[in-house]
Amino acid sequence: MRLMYLLAVLAKMKLLTPAGIGRLLAALFRCGTNLMTLLKIAQSTHGQKIALVDERETVCFQQLWTDSLRLSGVFKEKYGLAKSKQVGFLCQNHIALVRAIFAASGTGCDVYLLNPEMSAGQLRQLFDEVELDLLIHDEKQTATIEQAGYAGASLYSYHEHLPAINQLLGECSDWSDERLASVPVPARSSAGKIMLLTGGTTGRAKKVPHKPSLFHYLPPFLALLSQLGLLRLNTAYIATPIYHGYGLAILLLFVALGKKTVITPGFAAAKACELIARHKVEVVSVVPLMLRKMLHHDPAALQSLVCIASGGAPLATGLAAEVSAELGDCLYNLYGTTEAGLCVIATPGDLRHRAHTIGQKIPGVRLHVRNVRNSDQRPCKAGEIGQLCVKAGGSLFFKRQAWIETGDVGYRDAAGYYYLCGRTDDMVVSAGENVYPVELARVLVEHPAIEDATVIGIPDEAFGQRLKAFVQLASHAGLTETQLQQWLRQKVARYQMPKEIVFVEQLPYTELGKPDRKQLM
Structure with missing residues (x-):
């Protein structure tokens, strides 16, 4: 089954040709099976084709590979990154982040991708649990990191004067082809983990490790x-x-x-x-x-x-x-x-x-x-x-x-x-009935006067729990709570009826586009 999936993917990517197989084997031999393998195949296949565009710059696949390889060498030499080491990223989307993720993976260390919206308290909790060997972050996160009490090695993603990814690349821009070829990339057994965090803005984040593996994905x-x-x-x-x-x-x-x-x-x-x-x-x-x-x-x-x-x-x-x-x-x-x-x-x-x-x-x-x-x-x-x-x-x-x-x-x-x-933690038990807030929210936004809605559960002495709806009206719409309650009675079961309806100008959302219920409670 795994071989079937592999052949199907390689065929769709046109890597089953003699040249394609050669590029694949060369990348595996050079990099093992970490993220740098992926980038090496892309570089050898697409070369001067544009890879990434952001607000600062545009880079091709060849440049992305070369920059990431240089950074990987600097991470090893200057910051001691290697197998069993841990590097954290507290960055928004930009090319420096992408370069550094590939480069860190190339050292064999574990990569922690952190939500840059985390509070100082949440970061402090994470730093107590995980001893990072390097923290790479955007300049706007500096104050939060200091409040969290982080005292380890750190590096800016971009900075004009202080140590940063762009500064490091400038320092090693004259590396020769021989120097680049000598940068070691870990073997398969030494490839580090990619640590993703669930949550991170509304509660305690759970760390979920992923190992770069060809067959898993x-x-x-x-x-x-x-x-x-x-x-x-x-x-x-x-x-x-x-x-x-x-x-x-x-x-x-x-x-x-x-x-x-x-x-x-x-x-x-x-x-x-x-x-x-x-x-x-x-x-x-x-x-x-x-x-x-x-x-x-x-x-x-x-x-x-x-x-x-x-x-x-x-x-x-x-x-x-x-x-x-x-x-x-x-x-x-x-x-x-x-x-x-x-x-x-x-x-x-x-x-x-x-x-x-x-x-x-x-x-x-x-x-x-x-x-x-x-x-x-x-x-x-x-x-x-x-x-x-x-x-x-x-x-x-x-x-x-x-x-x-x-x-x-x-x-x-x-x-x-x-x-x-x-x-599961949103479900409300009201008078013995299992009630799901999202189902009421879906009904509410069907009303022509409603732009958006979020529903949460609240305690209730008579029923144990009831629903509370937060409603954002469409522009210039006029709607009262009594009118909406009357409309809802024709649409939902009795136990789904909200105990309270609150009209708001704008509903809060997290950076990931999910309703921020913490702000509503």
């Missing part, structure tokens, strides 16, 4: 190539944060495919629309909130898009239909977890007939809906709500044969399509 890689049609597209834009598993996976995919990739620090709808129009972007990775903002800002600027890969949060009601009306059938809904990676894909055809589905599971992934309250934990029948549990091979934290409890609640229909109802 073949099924999702092949699924993305086959279902999203990425091979025929040339220019991509990553709007999602690279520090998140979704953003990193899309970055590595685009590098492997030799795509020109545009990245930006942070997200602004106006800037995103301008970049898509200027670079004639064909494929973009977004969370649903980003997509909705771009559509509302300037849909005409998005006409070059052929593939919109949305993930990281559930699709808002009506968003798939809005995209189809404005841009045609180009929206794909991706579902995965930090622990297991990509699990499910919904195509435009799926969304046309099942607007709320997250799709069908990809080959190579085992996915069950389980009622975790049952001692035997047998899979639920079609239509029964339970927790999504997955088996996939990308994580070290879980053994390959262990079922991963995703924490997401949903169900599977008779045709094999999956749907999300919320999170």
